[in-house]
Amino acid sequence: MNQDILFADMQTWDSERQAVNFPAQQGGALIHCWVSLAWLEKEYGQILANEAAVLAVFAQHRFDLEDIAETLIEDEEFNVDGDIDIA
Template identity: 70%
Template sequence: MNQDILFADLQTWDSERKAVCFPAQQAGALIRCWVSLAWLENQAGSPLADEAAILTAFAEYRFDLEEMAESLIEEEAFNATGEIEVG
């Protein structure tokens, strides 16, 4: 694990984007990382009906998501708005 990339224990559900945002920090820069509801539902194996269920699923897969986001940050695989999209 790269200690230059830190993840806060924060996550927010964005109902318009249908994704969970979880921030990372690298060299003082804040990087917004996203995971889609579709990815979380695929991992959970069932639909996630509300925000509480979505955030619970996110917590279950947090470690894996942070590792994937870290790899994408290291590869500089940012989207057009400078964010990381995992799954």
Template identity: 65%
Template sequence: MNQDILFADIQTWDAKRQAVSFPAQQAGALIDCWVSLGWLQQRTAGTLVNEADILSAFIHLRFDLEDLAEEKIEDEDFEPDGSVVIG
């Protein structure tokens, strides 16, 4: 794991965006990372309908998500708003 990129143990469900947000920090800069509900449902092979189940799925997949987000940050694969999106 690259120690230059740190992930806080924080995750927030955004119903409007239908995605979970989790922050990363690189060289003091905060980077919003997002994973879509669809991506989580594909990886859990289930329908996630409430916030508790969605966040539980995220927590279960956290290390894989952090690895994917780290790759995107290192590759500078950012969205126009500076965020990183998985799925």
């Protein structure tokens, strides 16, 4: 784990974007990381019918998702908004 990239113990469901947002910090800069509902359902083989189910699966796999986001940050795979997307 890269000590320069820190993840807050926070996550929020964005129903418009159909994704979970979880923030990271690198060098003091805030980075919005997103994992899409479609990716979670495909990756973990479950239909996630509501916010509680989505956040439960996110929590269960949080460390793996942070590892993926960390790799994308290190590789500078930012989208046009400067965010990280796991989609």
